[in-house]
Amino acid sequence: MQNVYLEYNFRVEPLQPASDILMAELGEVGFDSFVETESGVLAYVKKEDWLENILESVQILSQPNFKISFDFIEIEQENWNAVWESNFESIQVGSQCVVRAPFHEKPNVEFDIVIEPKMSFGTGHHETTYMMMKHILETDFKGKSVLDMGCGTGVLAILTGxxxxxxxxxxxxxxxxxxxxxxxxxxNNQGHINVNEGDVSLLTSQKYDVILANINKNILLSDIPHYTKCLKPNGTLFLSGFYKEDIIDISAKCGQLSLNFCKNFEKNNWVAVKYVF
Known part of the structure; x- marks a missing residue:
């Protein structure tokens, strides 16, 4: 059965940082996919998850510093895929990695990742995914056990593989x-990656050298204790999905659990932080 979505077309002035803030707030109320456009953002929510007052708590819509208007239509999944293909451009992370679609030309890089998002978050275009990939590129993963929590397209797990x-x-x-x-x-010939549908309740006795979690602040604050229980001694936790000003709260929670801040990347006020157990 084809999924039915509502497509919201937000026109945003000025584009930044309003577009990033808008996507973050929309993600909190149930929107699960976004396409950035020249005039703003296309945002998608499953019809079954839609409520008439779904935008009520999206605070940026009432901020006087930004001018945001929108309309929305109902679409089938296949129509969204066409929109994605018409907007998707390959992205390069450093000199080693490219994330592209099957219809893009094969690049001459060490890590060539081919994905089709199909309503999933994590194309590499968003700052959080991009910065998590930067962390992965400068980390030795050979022979290390990894958990990618909130994997989206699977792009982070694929790169570690x-x-x-x-x-x-x-x-x-x-x-x-x-x-x-x-x-x-x-x-991407990474069939050895074990993909599961669920949440932290799936984490029981597993132990990992590295855990990656690119979600959002509230979920991270709730789930960090579960991640800690699953980290091996001297294990590494990479977190993203939140803003620079949220590092204080995230680091406080990590500190309570013997996770020590190591470094972070920052891009457009988004951050990706490395903690060591």
């Missing part, structure tokens, strides 16, 4: 992300 990580678990609570990750790990 290309860098020699094993075994690798990837988990996402969204069914479409789960199915999309399964497709993408096969597409």
């Amino acid at each position: 290309m860098k020699g990580a094993t075994p690798i678990d990837a988990i996402d609570i969204d069914n479409w992300c789960y199915l999309n990750s399964l497709e993408n790990v096969q597409r």
Whole structure:
């Protein structure tokens, strides 16, 4: 059965930082996919998750510093895929990695990742995914066990696999992300990655050298204790999905659990932080 979505077309002035703030707030109320356009943002929410007052708590819409208007239509999944293909450009992370679609020309880089997001978050275009990939590129993953929590497209798990990580678990609570990750790990010859649908309740006795979690502040604050229980001694936790000013709260929670701040990347006020156990 084809998924039915509502497509919101937001026109945003000025584009930044309003577009990033808007996407973050929309993600909190149920929107699960975004396409940035020249005039703003296309945002998608499943019709079954839509409520008439869904935008009520999206604070940026009432901020006088930004001018934001919108309209919305109902679309089928296949129509969203066409929109994505018409907007998707390959992205390069450093000199070593490119994330591209199957219809892009094959690049001459060490890590060539081919994905089709299909309503899943994590194309590499968003600052948080991009910075998490930067962390991965400068980290030795050979023979290390990895958990990618909130895996989206599976792109972070795939990159760790290309860098020699094993075994690798990837988990996402969204069914479409789960199915999309399964497709993408096969597409990139990383079929050894174990993809599961669910949340932290799936974490029982597993132990990992590295845990990656690119979600949002509230979920991270709730789930960091679960991640800590799953980290091996001297393990590493990479977190993103929140703003620079949120590092204080995230680091306070980590500090309570013997996780020590190591470094962070910052891009357009988003951050990706490395903690060591």
